[in-house]
Amino acid sequence: MTTAVAVPNDTYLESDEARRPVRTIKLFILGGWIAETSFLFFGMIMFPQLHPPLIPRLIWTQVLCGIGMGAAAGAIAYLAASRYKQGSRAALILTAIGAGLTYVVCNNVCYFVDSLPGMDYWGRVENPVLFMTKGDVGGALLGIAGAFMLNTKWGMNVLNKIPFLR
């Protein structure tokens, strides 16, 4: 049930619980997008010998990996934890597992796609261990960080200050 609190200037504030689904999805979209963009630029710095046309890579990493993967991770994280009250330990753990696993699955498929001949995103050929580590560890950490933001008082205070996530 959606609960709302009336405030003076004809607006209303939804409760944290009512905002939880959208907030979870938006948070993981933001997290996934930041991670993908960082990987893109770090890849260009760390592996300067890899010079692909930038537009297709930007489209793929920003739209599918950033927005699509983030939205999916957020939805799965929310659906996994929605039975439990926001802030509970069970909600925190399930949110982290749901989002983290989604990112890890995506990274493993990405690793495979980069194994095809002629493809070498983010040094997959030069340093496969680094590729797997940054994706799997980064994905798991992103899931844990998102879960903490959504299920702790400190995290909620931070989220309330960000207009996109308010």
Next chain:
Amino acid sequence: MSAAILRVSVALGVCAALINLLWWHQPIMEMANGHTSAFKVLYAMWFVIGWGVATGALTGIAISSMQRRSPGRLSASLAFVFSVVLSSTVCLVLHRGLTDAKFMHDAMSGMPPSNTPGMDMDMNSGMQMDMNSGMQMDVHRDVDMDMLAAHTRPSPFNVFLALAPNFLAAALSVIYAFGGKRRRMRLSKQHRC
């Protein structure tokens, strides 16, 4: 957004992805050919996550944003339009990646096509593999070559037909969210009377 709306939009998105996976099984799974069953399952999961869960979540966000503004028909129409635009964007990029080897190569490649050993790129005919004489190719690379060659054949994976289940899913989600809301408002009015 109520949790029910998100559940419904994600469930409908997953159904759309599963319909596409069953209908276009061959072209979608082509890149996973030659790999283990476990990997094929992982690959199919990735497709369902990208094509179904992500689009369902974006539909949920679009519906939620419009519902906050007003529960009327105009908001419902706008929610449908935004849902279709958001989910189509993700699906079109995924479709392009699955069907256009040139795009996939540009998105993921490390070297320009001319520098790639044994590979000759052509904008019109896609990628043509050319094994250089004397080049040592291991078994794994052979499998990858076969997969890439399969990936470059003209795909029957039609984008408009593939998007149709997603449009239907978005429409049903909007009807559920806004139709349900109006019904609840009518019921609450009746209760008050």
